[in-house]
Amino acid sequence: MSYSTFFPVAFPALAFAHFVALLSPGQDFFLIVAHSIRHKLQGSRFICLGVALGNAVYIGVAIFGWTSIRDNKVMYLLVEVLGGIYLLWLGIALFRSTKRETELHFEQLEIPTAKKQLMLGLNSALLNPKNALFYMSLMTVILGSEVTLIQQISCGLWMFFAVLIWDLLIASLLGQPRVQKPLSGYIHIVERFAGLILISFGIALFVGYLNF
Template identity: 60%
Template sequence: MFISTVLPAAFPALAIAHFLALLSPGQDFFLISAHAIRHNLKGSQFICLGVAIGNAIYIAAAVFGWTGIRDNPSLFCVIELAGGAYLLWLGAQLLKSGPNSELLESYRGHRLSALKQLWLGLNSALLNPKNALFYMSLMSVILGNHVTMIQQVFCGVWMFSVVLLWDILVAAIIGHEQVQRRLLNKIHLIERVAGAILIGIGMMLFAHYLPI
């Protein structure tokens, strides 16, 4: 009885669709990877938390029916352009990465503070209004109109947890000491690639608003 109360019938489809979306690398993935490869999990764990919290905010918007972003083209445009500018800035910072011939331990101490990591991850997630549209579509299309508030909240908590655990897993694997040591001389190249990809995503956002 309890399971049927909190678990909607369409939950398996929702969980699968959400996880498949996570497997597609986006700006959050490259941001986490760029920090994890240099500073391991400790230097990127709060970025993961910030990304998950940003997703949770949009999930809450979907659960409680805040459709202002979706139905307000001007607001959507402002957020999307702000996100594009943020990605361009972030990508430019990563492109400045240079080779480091010192031992791995020598630059672990330069990791960002927990608060700065959290802010970085939160910005990455929130300045991407497509996250809002994704969750609104996911919740409305798959769950339908007959789902209860309790079931929606359960699904929201589930998706938040999956995002957090998946990002932490990615950071843990990429930031593993053996992986770091193997890629020690290539870290700056990986960061530059991540920076170029983020800049590319940002430019695509701006290109969407250019007249044809």
């Protein structure tokens, strides 16, 4: 089988647009930053996997069943409201970080379990309906109507691994001792800032809905 069997002509444009979007910090980014600074890669790697899996769900929705969900206003509104509440909850939890907690040695901090990390990342990605809009836009606007199912799935797999590898790279970088040592006395400030950003995302969801 040839390259064109799995990837359409517009694949380079899609890959570039997707990567540019990854460079733009969103709620998933700040969640990963907050956990990787405090718990290193060990305490954030499954968050990265959860975020990638959540994106994979919306990629699948974009490929197989976006129309039915898009037209179901109740379902979309439910996801949006739950997403706003979840962001507020996460943001407030991070915003309450104190300096006393960060004075502990990193080795003494309790590492979140793999299950907890996975659910944090999965919920963050799934409770963000903008992910669905983003992937639907990529699939329709860039790939067009002539793309085959195999090509869509191949592009979807590419984007899944791009999200996973990029997030793991960020978590790994922030977990390096040379990065953590200068930040050791300011981790609570970084976490509060990340929490404030997540709170603002949550409020923006509700404000946008009220204005609509």
